[in-house]
Amino acid sequence: MGVVRIVEWSDEALRALDRVPFFVRKRVRARVEEEARARGADLVTAAHLETCRRRFLKRMEDEVKGYRVETCFGPGGCPNRAVVEESLAPELERRLARKDLKGFLLSRVRGPLKMHHEFQVSVSDCPNACSRPQIADIGLIGAxxxxxxxxxxxxxxxxxxxxxxxxxxxxxxxxxxxxxxxxxxxxxxxxxxxxxxxxxxxGYRVLAGGKLGRHPRLASDVGGIFDTDRVLEVVERVVGFYMRYCREGERLGEILRNKGPDELAGFVGNGL
Ligand code: SF4
Ligand code: SF4
Ligand code: SF4
Structure with a gap:
């Protein structure tokens, strides 16, 4: 793999990035840096950001992956980590990619797919919960x-x-x-x-069904502390529950509001 050239950000570009909604900020940042590199620039400017923003909005449906995995800054060396497990996020990515959540959402959502339809998994390595697992479909908190x-x-x-x-x-x-x-x-x-x-x-505590939007909901704890293998199994089961009951692209939190937590507990609990 080639060495990725580091680019700096101008103050103006950083201020503009702060105005991008937080749930797509990481992805926008990566895209803008790609754009700057492609143009041979060492400094990201507000103009690079604006070009990417326009392209992003125009091709929103192409940008939607169907799921996203966010992590806290723990792997960057945070001393507070209750769990040190570098393989969890990449393994979550692999497993979610296999589920073709984008194809699933395309079959459920009326109208164009948007970022907020994506199934969100957020991993925090300690209870400080910097990646906001309480408002993700699945939140994992190191314990x-x-x-x-x-x-x-x-x-x-x-x-x-x-x-x-x-x-x-x-x-x-x-x-x-x-x-x-x-x-x-x-x-x-x-x-x-x-x-x-x-x-x-x-291991990790597992929260399910968090969301923002018109009817926000904090995710609820499914109970227990799970080691890495078992947490992956729990995530698979929660995603299975979501794909069984999602009818029109509604978030897991809405499904849980209608079904009640016991139905999910039954789905998740068996054999774990
Ligand atoms: S959630 Fe905990 S481990 Fe992760 S960045 Fe925040 S303080 Fe550090
Ligand atoms: S358990 Fe006892 S020895 Fe350990 S930190 Fe607490 S007071 Fe000190
Ligand atoms: S919250 Fe629990 S694990 Fe953390 S310092 Fe207090 S007793 Fe120990």
Whole structure:
């Protein structure tokens, strides 16, 4: 594979990019950089952006892929990652590509396909949820649960201090965990010097049915923490549920609003 030439962005172009809707910004950015490279430019200008914007709007249906996978900046080296799994996003891309979601949407949507019809998967590597998984059709959030072991606690309180959720307290014997408050960020495990807190379940929580638009809905948690293989299986099942019940290109959140979460739980739960 050839080396991709890096291009810089002018301040004006960056300001214009900020005005592009966030859900297509990444794709527009990549297209604009391609455009600048093709023209031999080292600096992206507002003119490159405008050319791409016009082309993008004119050929919107060609640009629609049928699905999109967004990730947070975790793989770029964020120290907060509760899960470090570089293969998940590319594998999600591969599996979603195999489903021909664009062909599916073309058979369901009346009128031209638009970006908002695409099935969205958003992956965040920790509960800070920077990629906004709560408003995607499927949101995956990295989780690392603490487990209290028999190792003697020094009562140093480092775990209590680091926990932003106030999920940990201390008594004479050691830490007490309020699992109802814990978001499974894993920070207390890192902070514990004695091994009293060790890692329990690690993987991804799965949220389903988030959307914006006229009737916004925050995605609901299907329950559980899944390792990479199982999370891929859950995603396949949720997509299967969506393709079974989607009639006219409606988002998963609308389907869930009508069907109720139990129907999805039945679809997802068996054998996992
Ligand atoms: S979601 Fe967490 S891991 Fe990802 S970029 Fe945000 S803080 Fe970092
Ligand atoms: S995993 Fe995070 S939220 Fe849970 S107790 Fe530890 S620091 Fe608090
Ligand atoms: S559990 Fe670990 S971090 Fe928390 S008080 Fe005990 S030794 Fe310190």
């Amino acid at each position: 690392r649960e603490p487990r209290i072991t028999d190792e003697a606690c020094s009562l140093c309180a480092a775990c209590v201090e680091i926990c932003r959720e106030k999920a940990l307290s201390l008594n004479d014997a050691g830490p007490v965990l309020d699992s109802g408050k814990c978001l499974a960020c894993g920070q207390c495990i890192e902070a514990c010097p004695t091994g009293t807190l060790k890692q329990g379940a690690r």
